[in-house]
Amino acid sequence: MNAQKPMNRWWVVFGAILIQLCLGAIYAWSVFTPALMAEGWSKLQTQLVFAVGLASFAAVMLVAGRKLNDWGPRRLAMAGGIILGAGYLIAGLSGGTGFWPVLLGVGLVGGAGIGLGYVVPIAVGMNWFPDHKGLITGLAVAGFGFGAMAWVKLAGAWGELIATIGLAHTFVVYGVLFAALVLVGSLWMRMPPAGWRPAGYQPPSARAGAGGEEFTAGEMLRTPQFYLIFLTFAVSAGAGLMSIGLMKLYPMEALLAHGYGAAQASAIAGTAMAVFFSIANGIGRIVWGVVSDRLGRKYSVMAMAASQGVILLAFTAMAGNEYLLYLGAALIGFNFGGNFALFPALTADEFGNRAVGRNYPYLFLSYGAGGILFPILGGVLGDMGNFPLAFSICGVACLAGAAALSLVSPPRREEAHRPFSVHGFFHQLHLLEPQESAAEGR
Template sequence: MGTGKPMNRWWVVLGAILIQLALGAIYSWSVFTKALTSEPYAFSKTQTQIIFSVGLATFAFVMIVAGQLQTRLAPRVIALLGGWTLGLGYILARFVGTSFWGHVLTIGLVGGAGIGLAYVIPIAVGVRWFPDRKGMLTGLAVAGFGFGAFLWIQLAGNLGQLIARLGVANVFLVYGILFGLLVTTGAIWMVNPPAGYTPPGWTPEAAAKVAKKIGGTREFTPWEMLRTRQFYMVWLIFVAGAMAGLMVIGIIKLFGIERLKGYYEAANLSPEVAVKRAEVTAELAMAIFFALANGLGRIGWGVISDWIGRKAALVAMLISQTIVMAGFYWLAASPALFFLGACWIGFNFGGNFALFPAATADFFGNKNVGVNYGWVFTAYGIGGILGPILGGFFGDVAKTSQRLEAWLVPFLVAAAGCLLGTILAAMLSPPEPAPSAKVSSPLVEPRSARNASAAQR
């Protein structure tokens, strides 16, 4: 790609979507939880969420490694390594039987590592091809992650019936093979643009004007970024947003069944029929409403943030998530409101994955966005530990105590976290330039210049 006419940059978007379709399988985890809590597995709700959480945490922390590898290996190579590792994890899960720790190792550690290796590549490559539309690009690049959840849920669940036909273990095998094939195809277009590439009609001067609104112009190394307060503010905001959404992803089917059972029993259905209807309703919300909304939220919030700025978009997304998380326990008492709440949560949750990589590029520069976003993304790993295990724990409490209202606690905790994130987002400002920096950010007037300006006035 160093000479000749650059390829059409929209091929990068296609490749990104194909890769993310495979990686989004982790968000379909809830479709497996009912089978895993039944015989012969008989895992507890908390155990199913530990597997999920280990996968999320491994995914997040391996992204740091993936960012470092970008300085040594071609992005296509890293994407392939990640896709094949993800596929291997699921294929190995076919052969661990009913072992809880076997699933933690294969789905959680190996599968999560594969996602972490591949995930950052479409974002880092895409931002270089689309410096003029970072919000839109990151939204499109990761939209496949949300849509992938819809695909894998439908294949395994009500539409494809793969779990019913093949069993959980064989579904893991089939999925592992498909993941490897999808990432291998998408990796074809994971190449960086030629040196000095700029999109037609776009100039760095235009970018500087945009930077005055949403970020800075300085390029931060990871070490420089880690020394700014903005990094820790963005990191905490991401923890809050990730914790809320990942908690719901992990328990939406189990919670939905238990919460909606009473609704259908009140309609004079037998307990067995009521549970079946509740299961179908919860899975429909999980797949069609939550997964699709998750994908659309990545595009929608990305585009919105290009219009109104990353800070304003973060505030709007988080306050909206605060409201729905605080009320979701009551919304879930009826199918229609359960669908609405799941769609709302999914749309907002998807926005995290458009806004935070774009904000990382805005605040800390495009050059090192791959490795810098790896550090920011560790927040997702922390949220992936806190959220699902919190939901699984209180799900077990609700079951053992026979008190359905125990489910209310994790939703209120998540709402409080999102409210804190809203406050921090409202306080965000671009990082100060380093004292030794020769070129200052256009957002921050140097102190000497301010003094001179004041003297002139």
């Protein structure tokens, strides 16, 4: 064991939350959309910036997973903060209202900065807290959800930055803040000394589904379990991402149709997104993480995806009433936040604790896929005047995702090296071996 005294591991949690508060800026995008639409943007254009940001986030995170060991977590986080800040500066210094500069700055460059930084707190946190994977992953990414509320309110009702200094200067202020705060949080982003472990903790055995059997990325990509988890993450996260992009626009329309005034509808919809959705988003990350440490990752994901599907189907009847809207926004946010605590921990369980930094970015590509498909679907159907259909499609997709996840059983490394066949696909899922299904549910 390394003779150097390790730092207090809770400083890692503090640094992780500080970083994620800034990376969660992408979820504050909806606060800018009304002002941009007043400048002539279409609903589809507002969703394209959001979708490009999500896709860039997911794609660059794959690079970050590969570079984590080479660059080190601290340098990777610092690079992410600087690039995220630069993206918002590009949007602001170009005037703040041009579609292409904002798409480039906030979407492409800003998303890349988020992708570089995002994997760091998760990988570092799991190495410092192998005894509480669900809890620590939830805490590490909670800032991502809570950050949306802070940035929405700072730009809107509380700070009134957009109304006071305009879009361009708001983008500039955010760019500077993001870079500075991430650089501070990165100070605690380092792995524990070699051989360190928490008091009383015993590493898991090299057993399928326990996190002790380490898969390479190539081995993981040859398992059917990966693709079923990928599908579930894509629809569950994608549905939530579409909801984020539309949580201001759709409720405003629904409230106006139910007799609310324009100013009142705007305030209610803004509160639904900035307060109820955002707070529940952060809380859901922690609560679902704790639940999964007890219930098991598989059954927690199934419960989360299935309940999200039901809520999304009901949301079209809730959006036109102030208090039902608040309830619906909170429930959608709560379940959406759970994705980011459950899927990293599920990846660690199924494909190895120590390998999660390089393996999770491959699964996270599903977030990018869902982030492209569902927000664009919402924008297209919104321009056609049919937001309810978009939410209904997402609800059905989440129910299908829960069904897909029910087929997942712990993979085995040796099976990943066998040639592909239909029989082998079902054999790897252990659907042909019901007597071995007791290992499921971890």
